[in-house]
Amino acid sequence: MSALGAIFTRELRLAFAGGGGPAGPAAFNLAALALAPLAIGPDAETLQAAGPGVIAFAALLATLQPAERIFSEDASDGTLELYALSPVGLALSVFMKTLAFILAVFWTTPLLAFVGGLAYGMDVTSAFVLALGLGFAAPGLAFIAAFAGALAAGLKRAGLLIALIAAPLQVPLLVFAAGAGRAAMDGTGLEGPNLMMALAGSLAALALAPFGAAAALKARLE
Amino acid sequence: MSTAAFSPSPISVSGLRLERGGKTLLTGFSLDVQPGEALVLLGPNGSGKTTLLRAMGGLVRPAEGEISLDPQSVAFLGHADALKASETVEQSLRFWAGLYGGDVTTLDPVMVDMALAHLARRTCGTLSAGQKRRTALARIALSNRPVWLLDEPAAPLDARSRARLASLVRQHCEAGGIVIAATHVDLGWAGARVEDLRPAPTRTAAGVG
Numbered sequence: 001m002s003a004l005g006a007i008f009t010r011e012l013r014l015a016f017a018g019g020g021g022p023a024g025p026a027a028f029n030l031a032a033l034a035l036a037p038l039a040i041g042p043d044a045e046t047l048q049a050a051g052p053g054v055i056a057f058a059a060l061l062a063t064l065q066p067a068e069r070i071f072s073e074d075a076s077d078g079t080l081e082l083y084a085l086s087p088v089g090l091a092l093s094v095f096m097k098t099l100a101f102i103l104a105v106f107w108t109t110p111l112l113a114f115v116g117g118l119a120y121g122m123d124v125t126s127a128f129v130l131a132l133g134l135g136f137a138a139p140g141l142a143f144i145a146a147f148a149g150a151l152a153a154g155l156k157r158a159g160l161l162i163a164l165i166a167a168p169l170q171v172p173l174l175v176f177a178a179g180a181g182r183a184a185m186d187g188t189g190l191e192g193p194n195l196m197m198a199l200a201g202s203l204a205a206l207a208l209a210p211f212g213a214a215a216a217l218k219a220r221l222e
Numbered sequence: 223m224s225t226a227a228f229s230p231s232p233i234s235v236s237g238l239r240l241e242r243g244g245k246t247l248l249t250g251f252s253l254d255v256q257p258g259e260a261l262v263l264l265g266p267n268g269s270g271k272t273t274l275l276r277a278m279g280g281l282v283r284p285a286e287g288e289i290s291l292d293p294q295s296v297a298f299l300g301h302a303d304a305l306k307a308s309e310t311v312e313q314s315l316r317f318w319a320g321l322y323g324g325d326v327t328t329l330d331p332v333m334v335d336m337a338l339a340h341l342a343r344r345t346c347g348t349l350s351a352g353q354k355r356r357t358a359l360a361r362i363a364l365s366n367r368p369v370w371l372l373d374e375p376a377a378p379l380d381a382r383s384r385a386r387l388a389s390l391v392r393q394h395c396e397a398g399g400i401v402i403a404a405t406h407v408d409l410g411w412a413g414a415r416v417e418d419l420r421p422a423p424t425r426t427a428a429g430v431g
Contacts, residue, residue, distance in 0.1 A: 003320070003321055006317060006320055006321060007321070010309075010313075010317050013309075014306055014308060014309065017308035017309075073306075076302065077302045077303070077304050077305070077306075078300040078301070078302035078303065078304035079304045079306075081276075081279070081281055081298055081300055081304070082298065082304050082318065084281060084293075085279060085280075085281075085293055085294070085296055085297075085298055086321050086322055087294065087321070087322070087323060088321065221276075221281050221282070222281065222282050222283055
């Protein structure tokens with residue numbers, strides 16, 4: 001349907017032009033990756049062991065960073081009303097918007113995970129598996145963050161609410177994405193199941209979160 | 223200008239009670255609007271004009287009563303203009319016209335009508351309040367929807383733009399469309415019916431405190 005394509009293209013353009021695309025969350029992610037070793041200490045073995053966890057965790061934090069602004073502007077400038085009254089409806093509009101936002105903002109996540117993995121001393125294959133795991137998990141992490149952002153849109157202390165709502169829901173994705181990298185590194189042969197679980201978690205979030213977000217935004221309109 | 227003739231069903235509102243923030247704004251409100259009619263809802267701030275418009279657009283559920291109006295026939299203009307700072311006037315109009323199934327070929331004449339032609343490539347973030355409002359009104363005109371719900375459509379407009387708005391409304395009504403505008407000022411629309419909304423009399427002491 002071309003209307004969905006039009007929403008996707010427009011929101012992609014707005015995410016790049018208005019929101020600066022991936023710059024903010026990527027910088028946040030990178031800063032977390034660069035600072036963690038200073039706290040962990042210089043021991044190469046420890047850093048390598050901590051690598052998958054730290055990298056997956058940094059990616060998770062980066063998805064929370066822009067959650068507040070995904071819908072706050074649309075809620076205050078009247079865009080949500082127009083989407084709600086359009087033939088596409090609010091739920092599908094929110095779905096396409098979130099999809100475009102995630103693509104625009106989080107395409108760097110697997111790249112950062114790969115480079116980060118190498119920097120933390122992981123071998124190329126393990127770093128690649130970790131990057132793949134985060135590539136699978138990132139859309140789910142971001143969809144959950146977007147859902148929390150929709151619930152908190154326009155509220156005071158939205159940031160606090162977003163962290164409280166999103167973080168527990170993101171746990172499985174964090175566990176399996178980091179688990180895939182660790183399994184590849186330790187040679188346990190469990191990277192396949194971990195990757196599958198990360199992907200399954202992402203697909204579940206993709207199927208549920210947009211409708212939750214739309215319902216939250218609809219309630220906010222009233 | 224859109225020459226498509228509209229034939230919406232008459233709008234009928236009956237026994238409506240609207241609440242906002244636990245306070246009753248309107249009770250027992252009824253209204254009938256025929257195709258081709260322009261209606262001005264006049265009332266002071268806080269009298270429930272905006273909530274009434276939002277209820278008619280299906281954006282707010284009324285506490286009681288019936289509204290016979292399909293939200294899919296509505297073009298809605300709220301307080302905010304729904305413009306994005308980084309989008310140009312033309313991009314915005316083209317997107318919404320396309321999404322609402324409007325006729326994109328009438329984009330140029332509508333922009334001329336609303337004195338936007340010279341602003342087509344400007345990003346909406348650089349527009350004045352009046353220019354933003356004119357852009358939002360052009361979006362309404364391009365939406366190909368028979369029922370226009372306009373909330374304070376003329377607030378930031380100068381005299382000439384108000385005249386442009388009045389002529390836009392007249393053309394829409396002549397094509398069989400319905401225009402319902404909420405305002406606290408005189409819009410100067412010749413032939414428009416005026417409905418005065420009084421503040422709700424049922425205000426409890428607890429509600430005021």
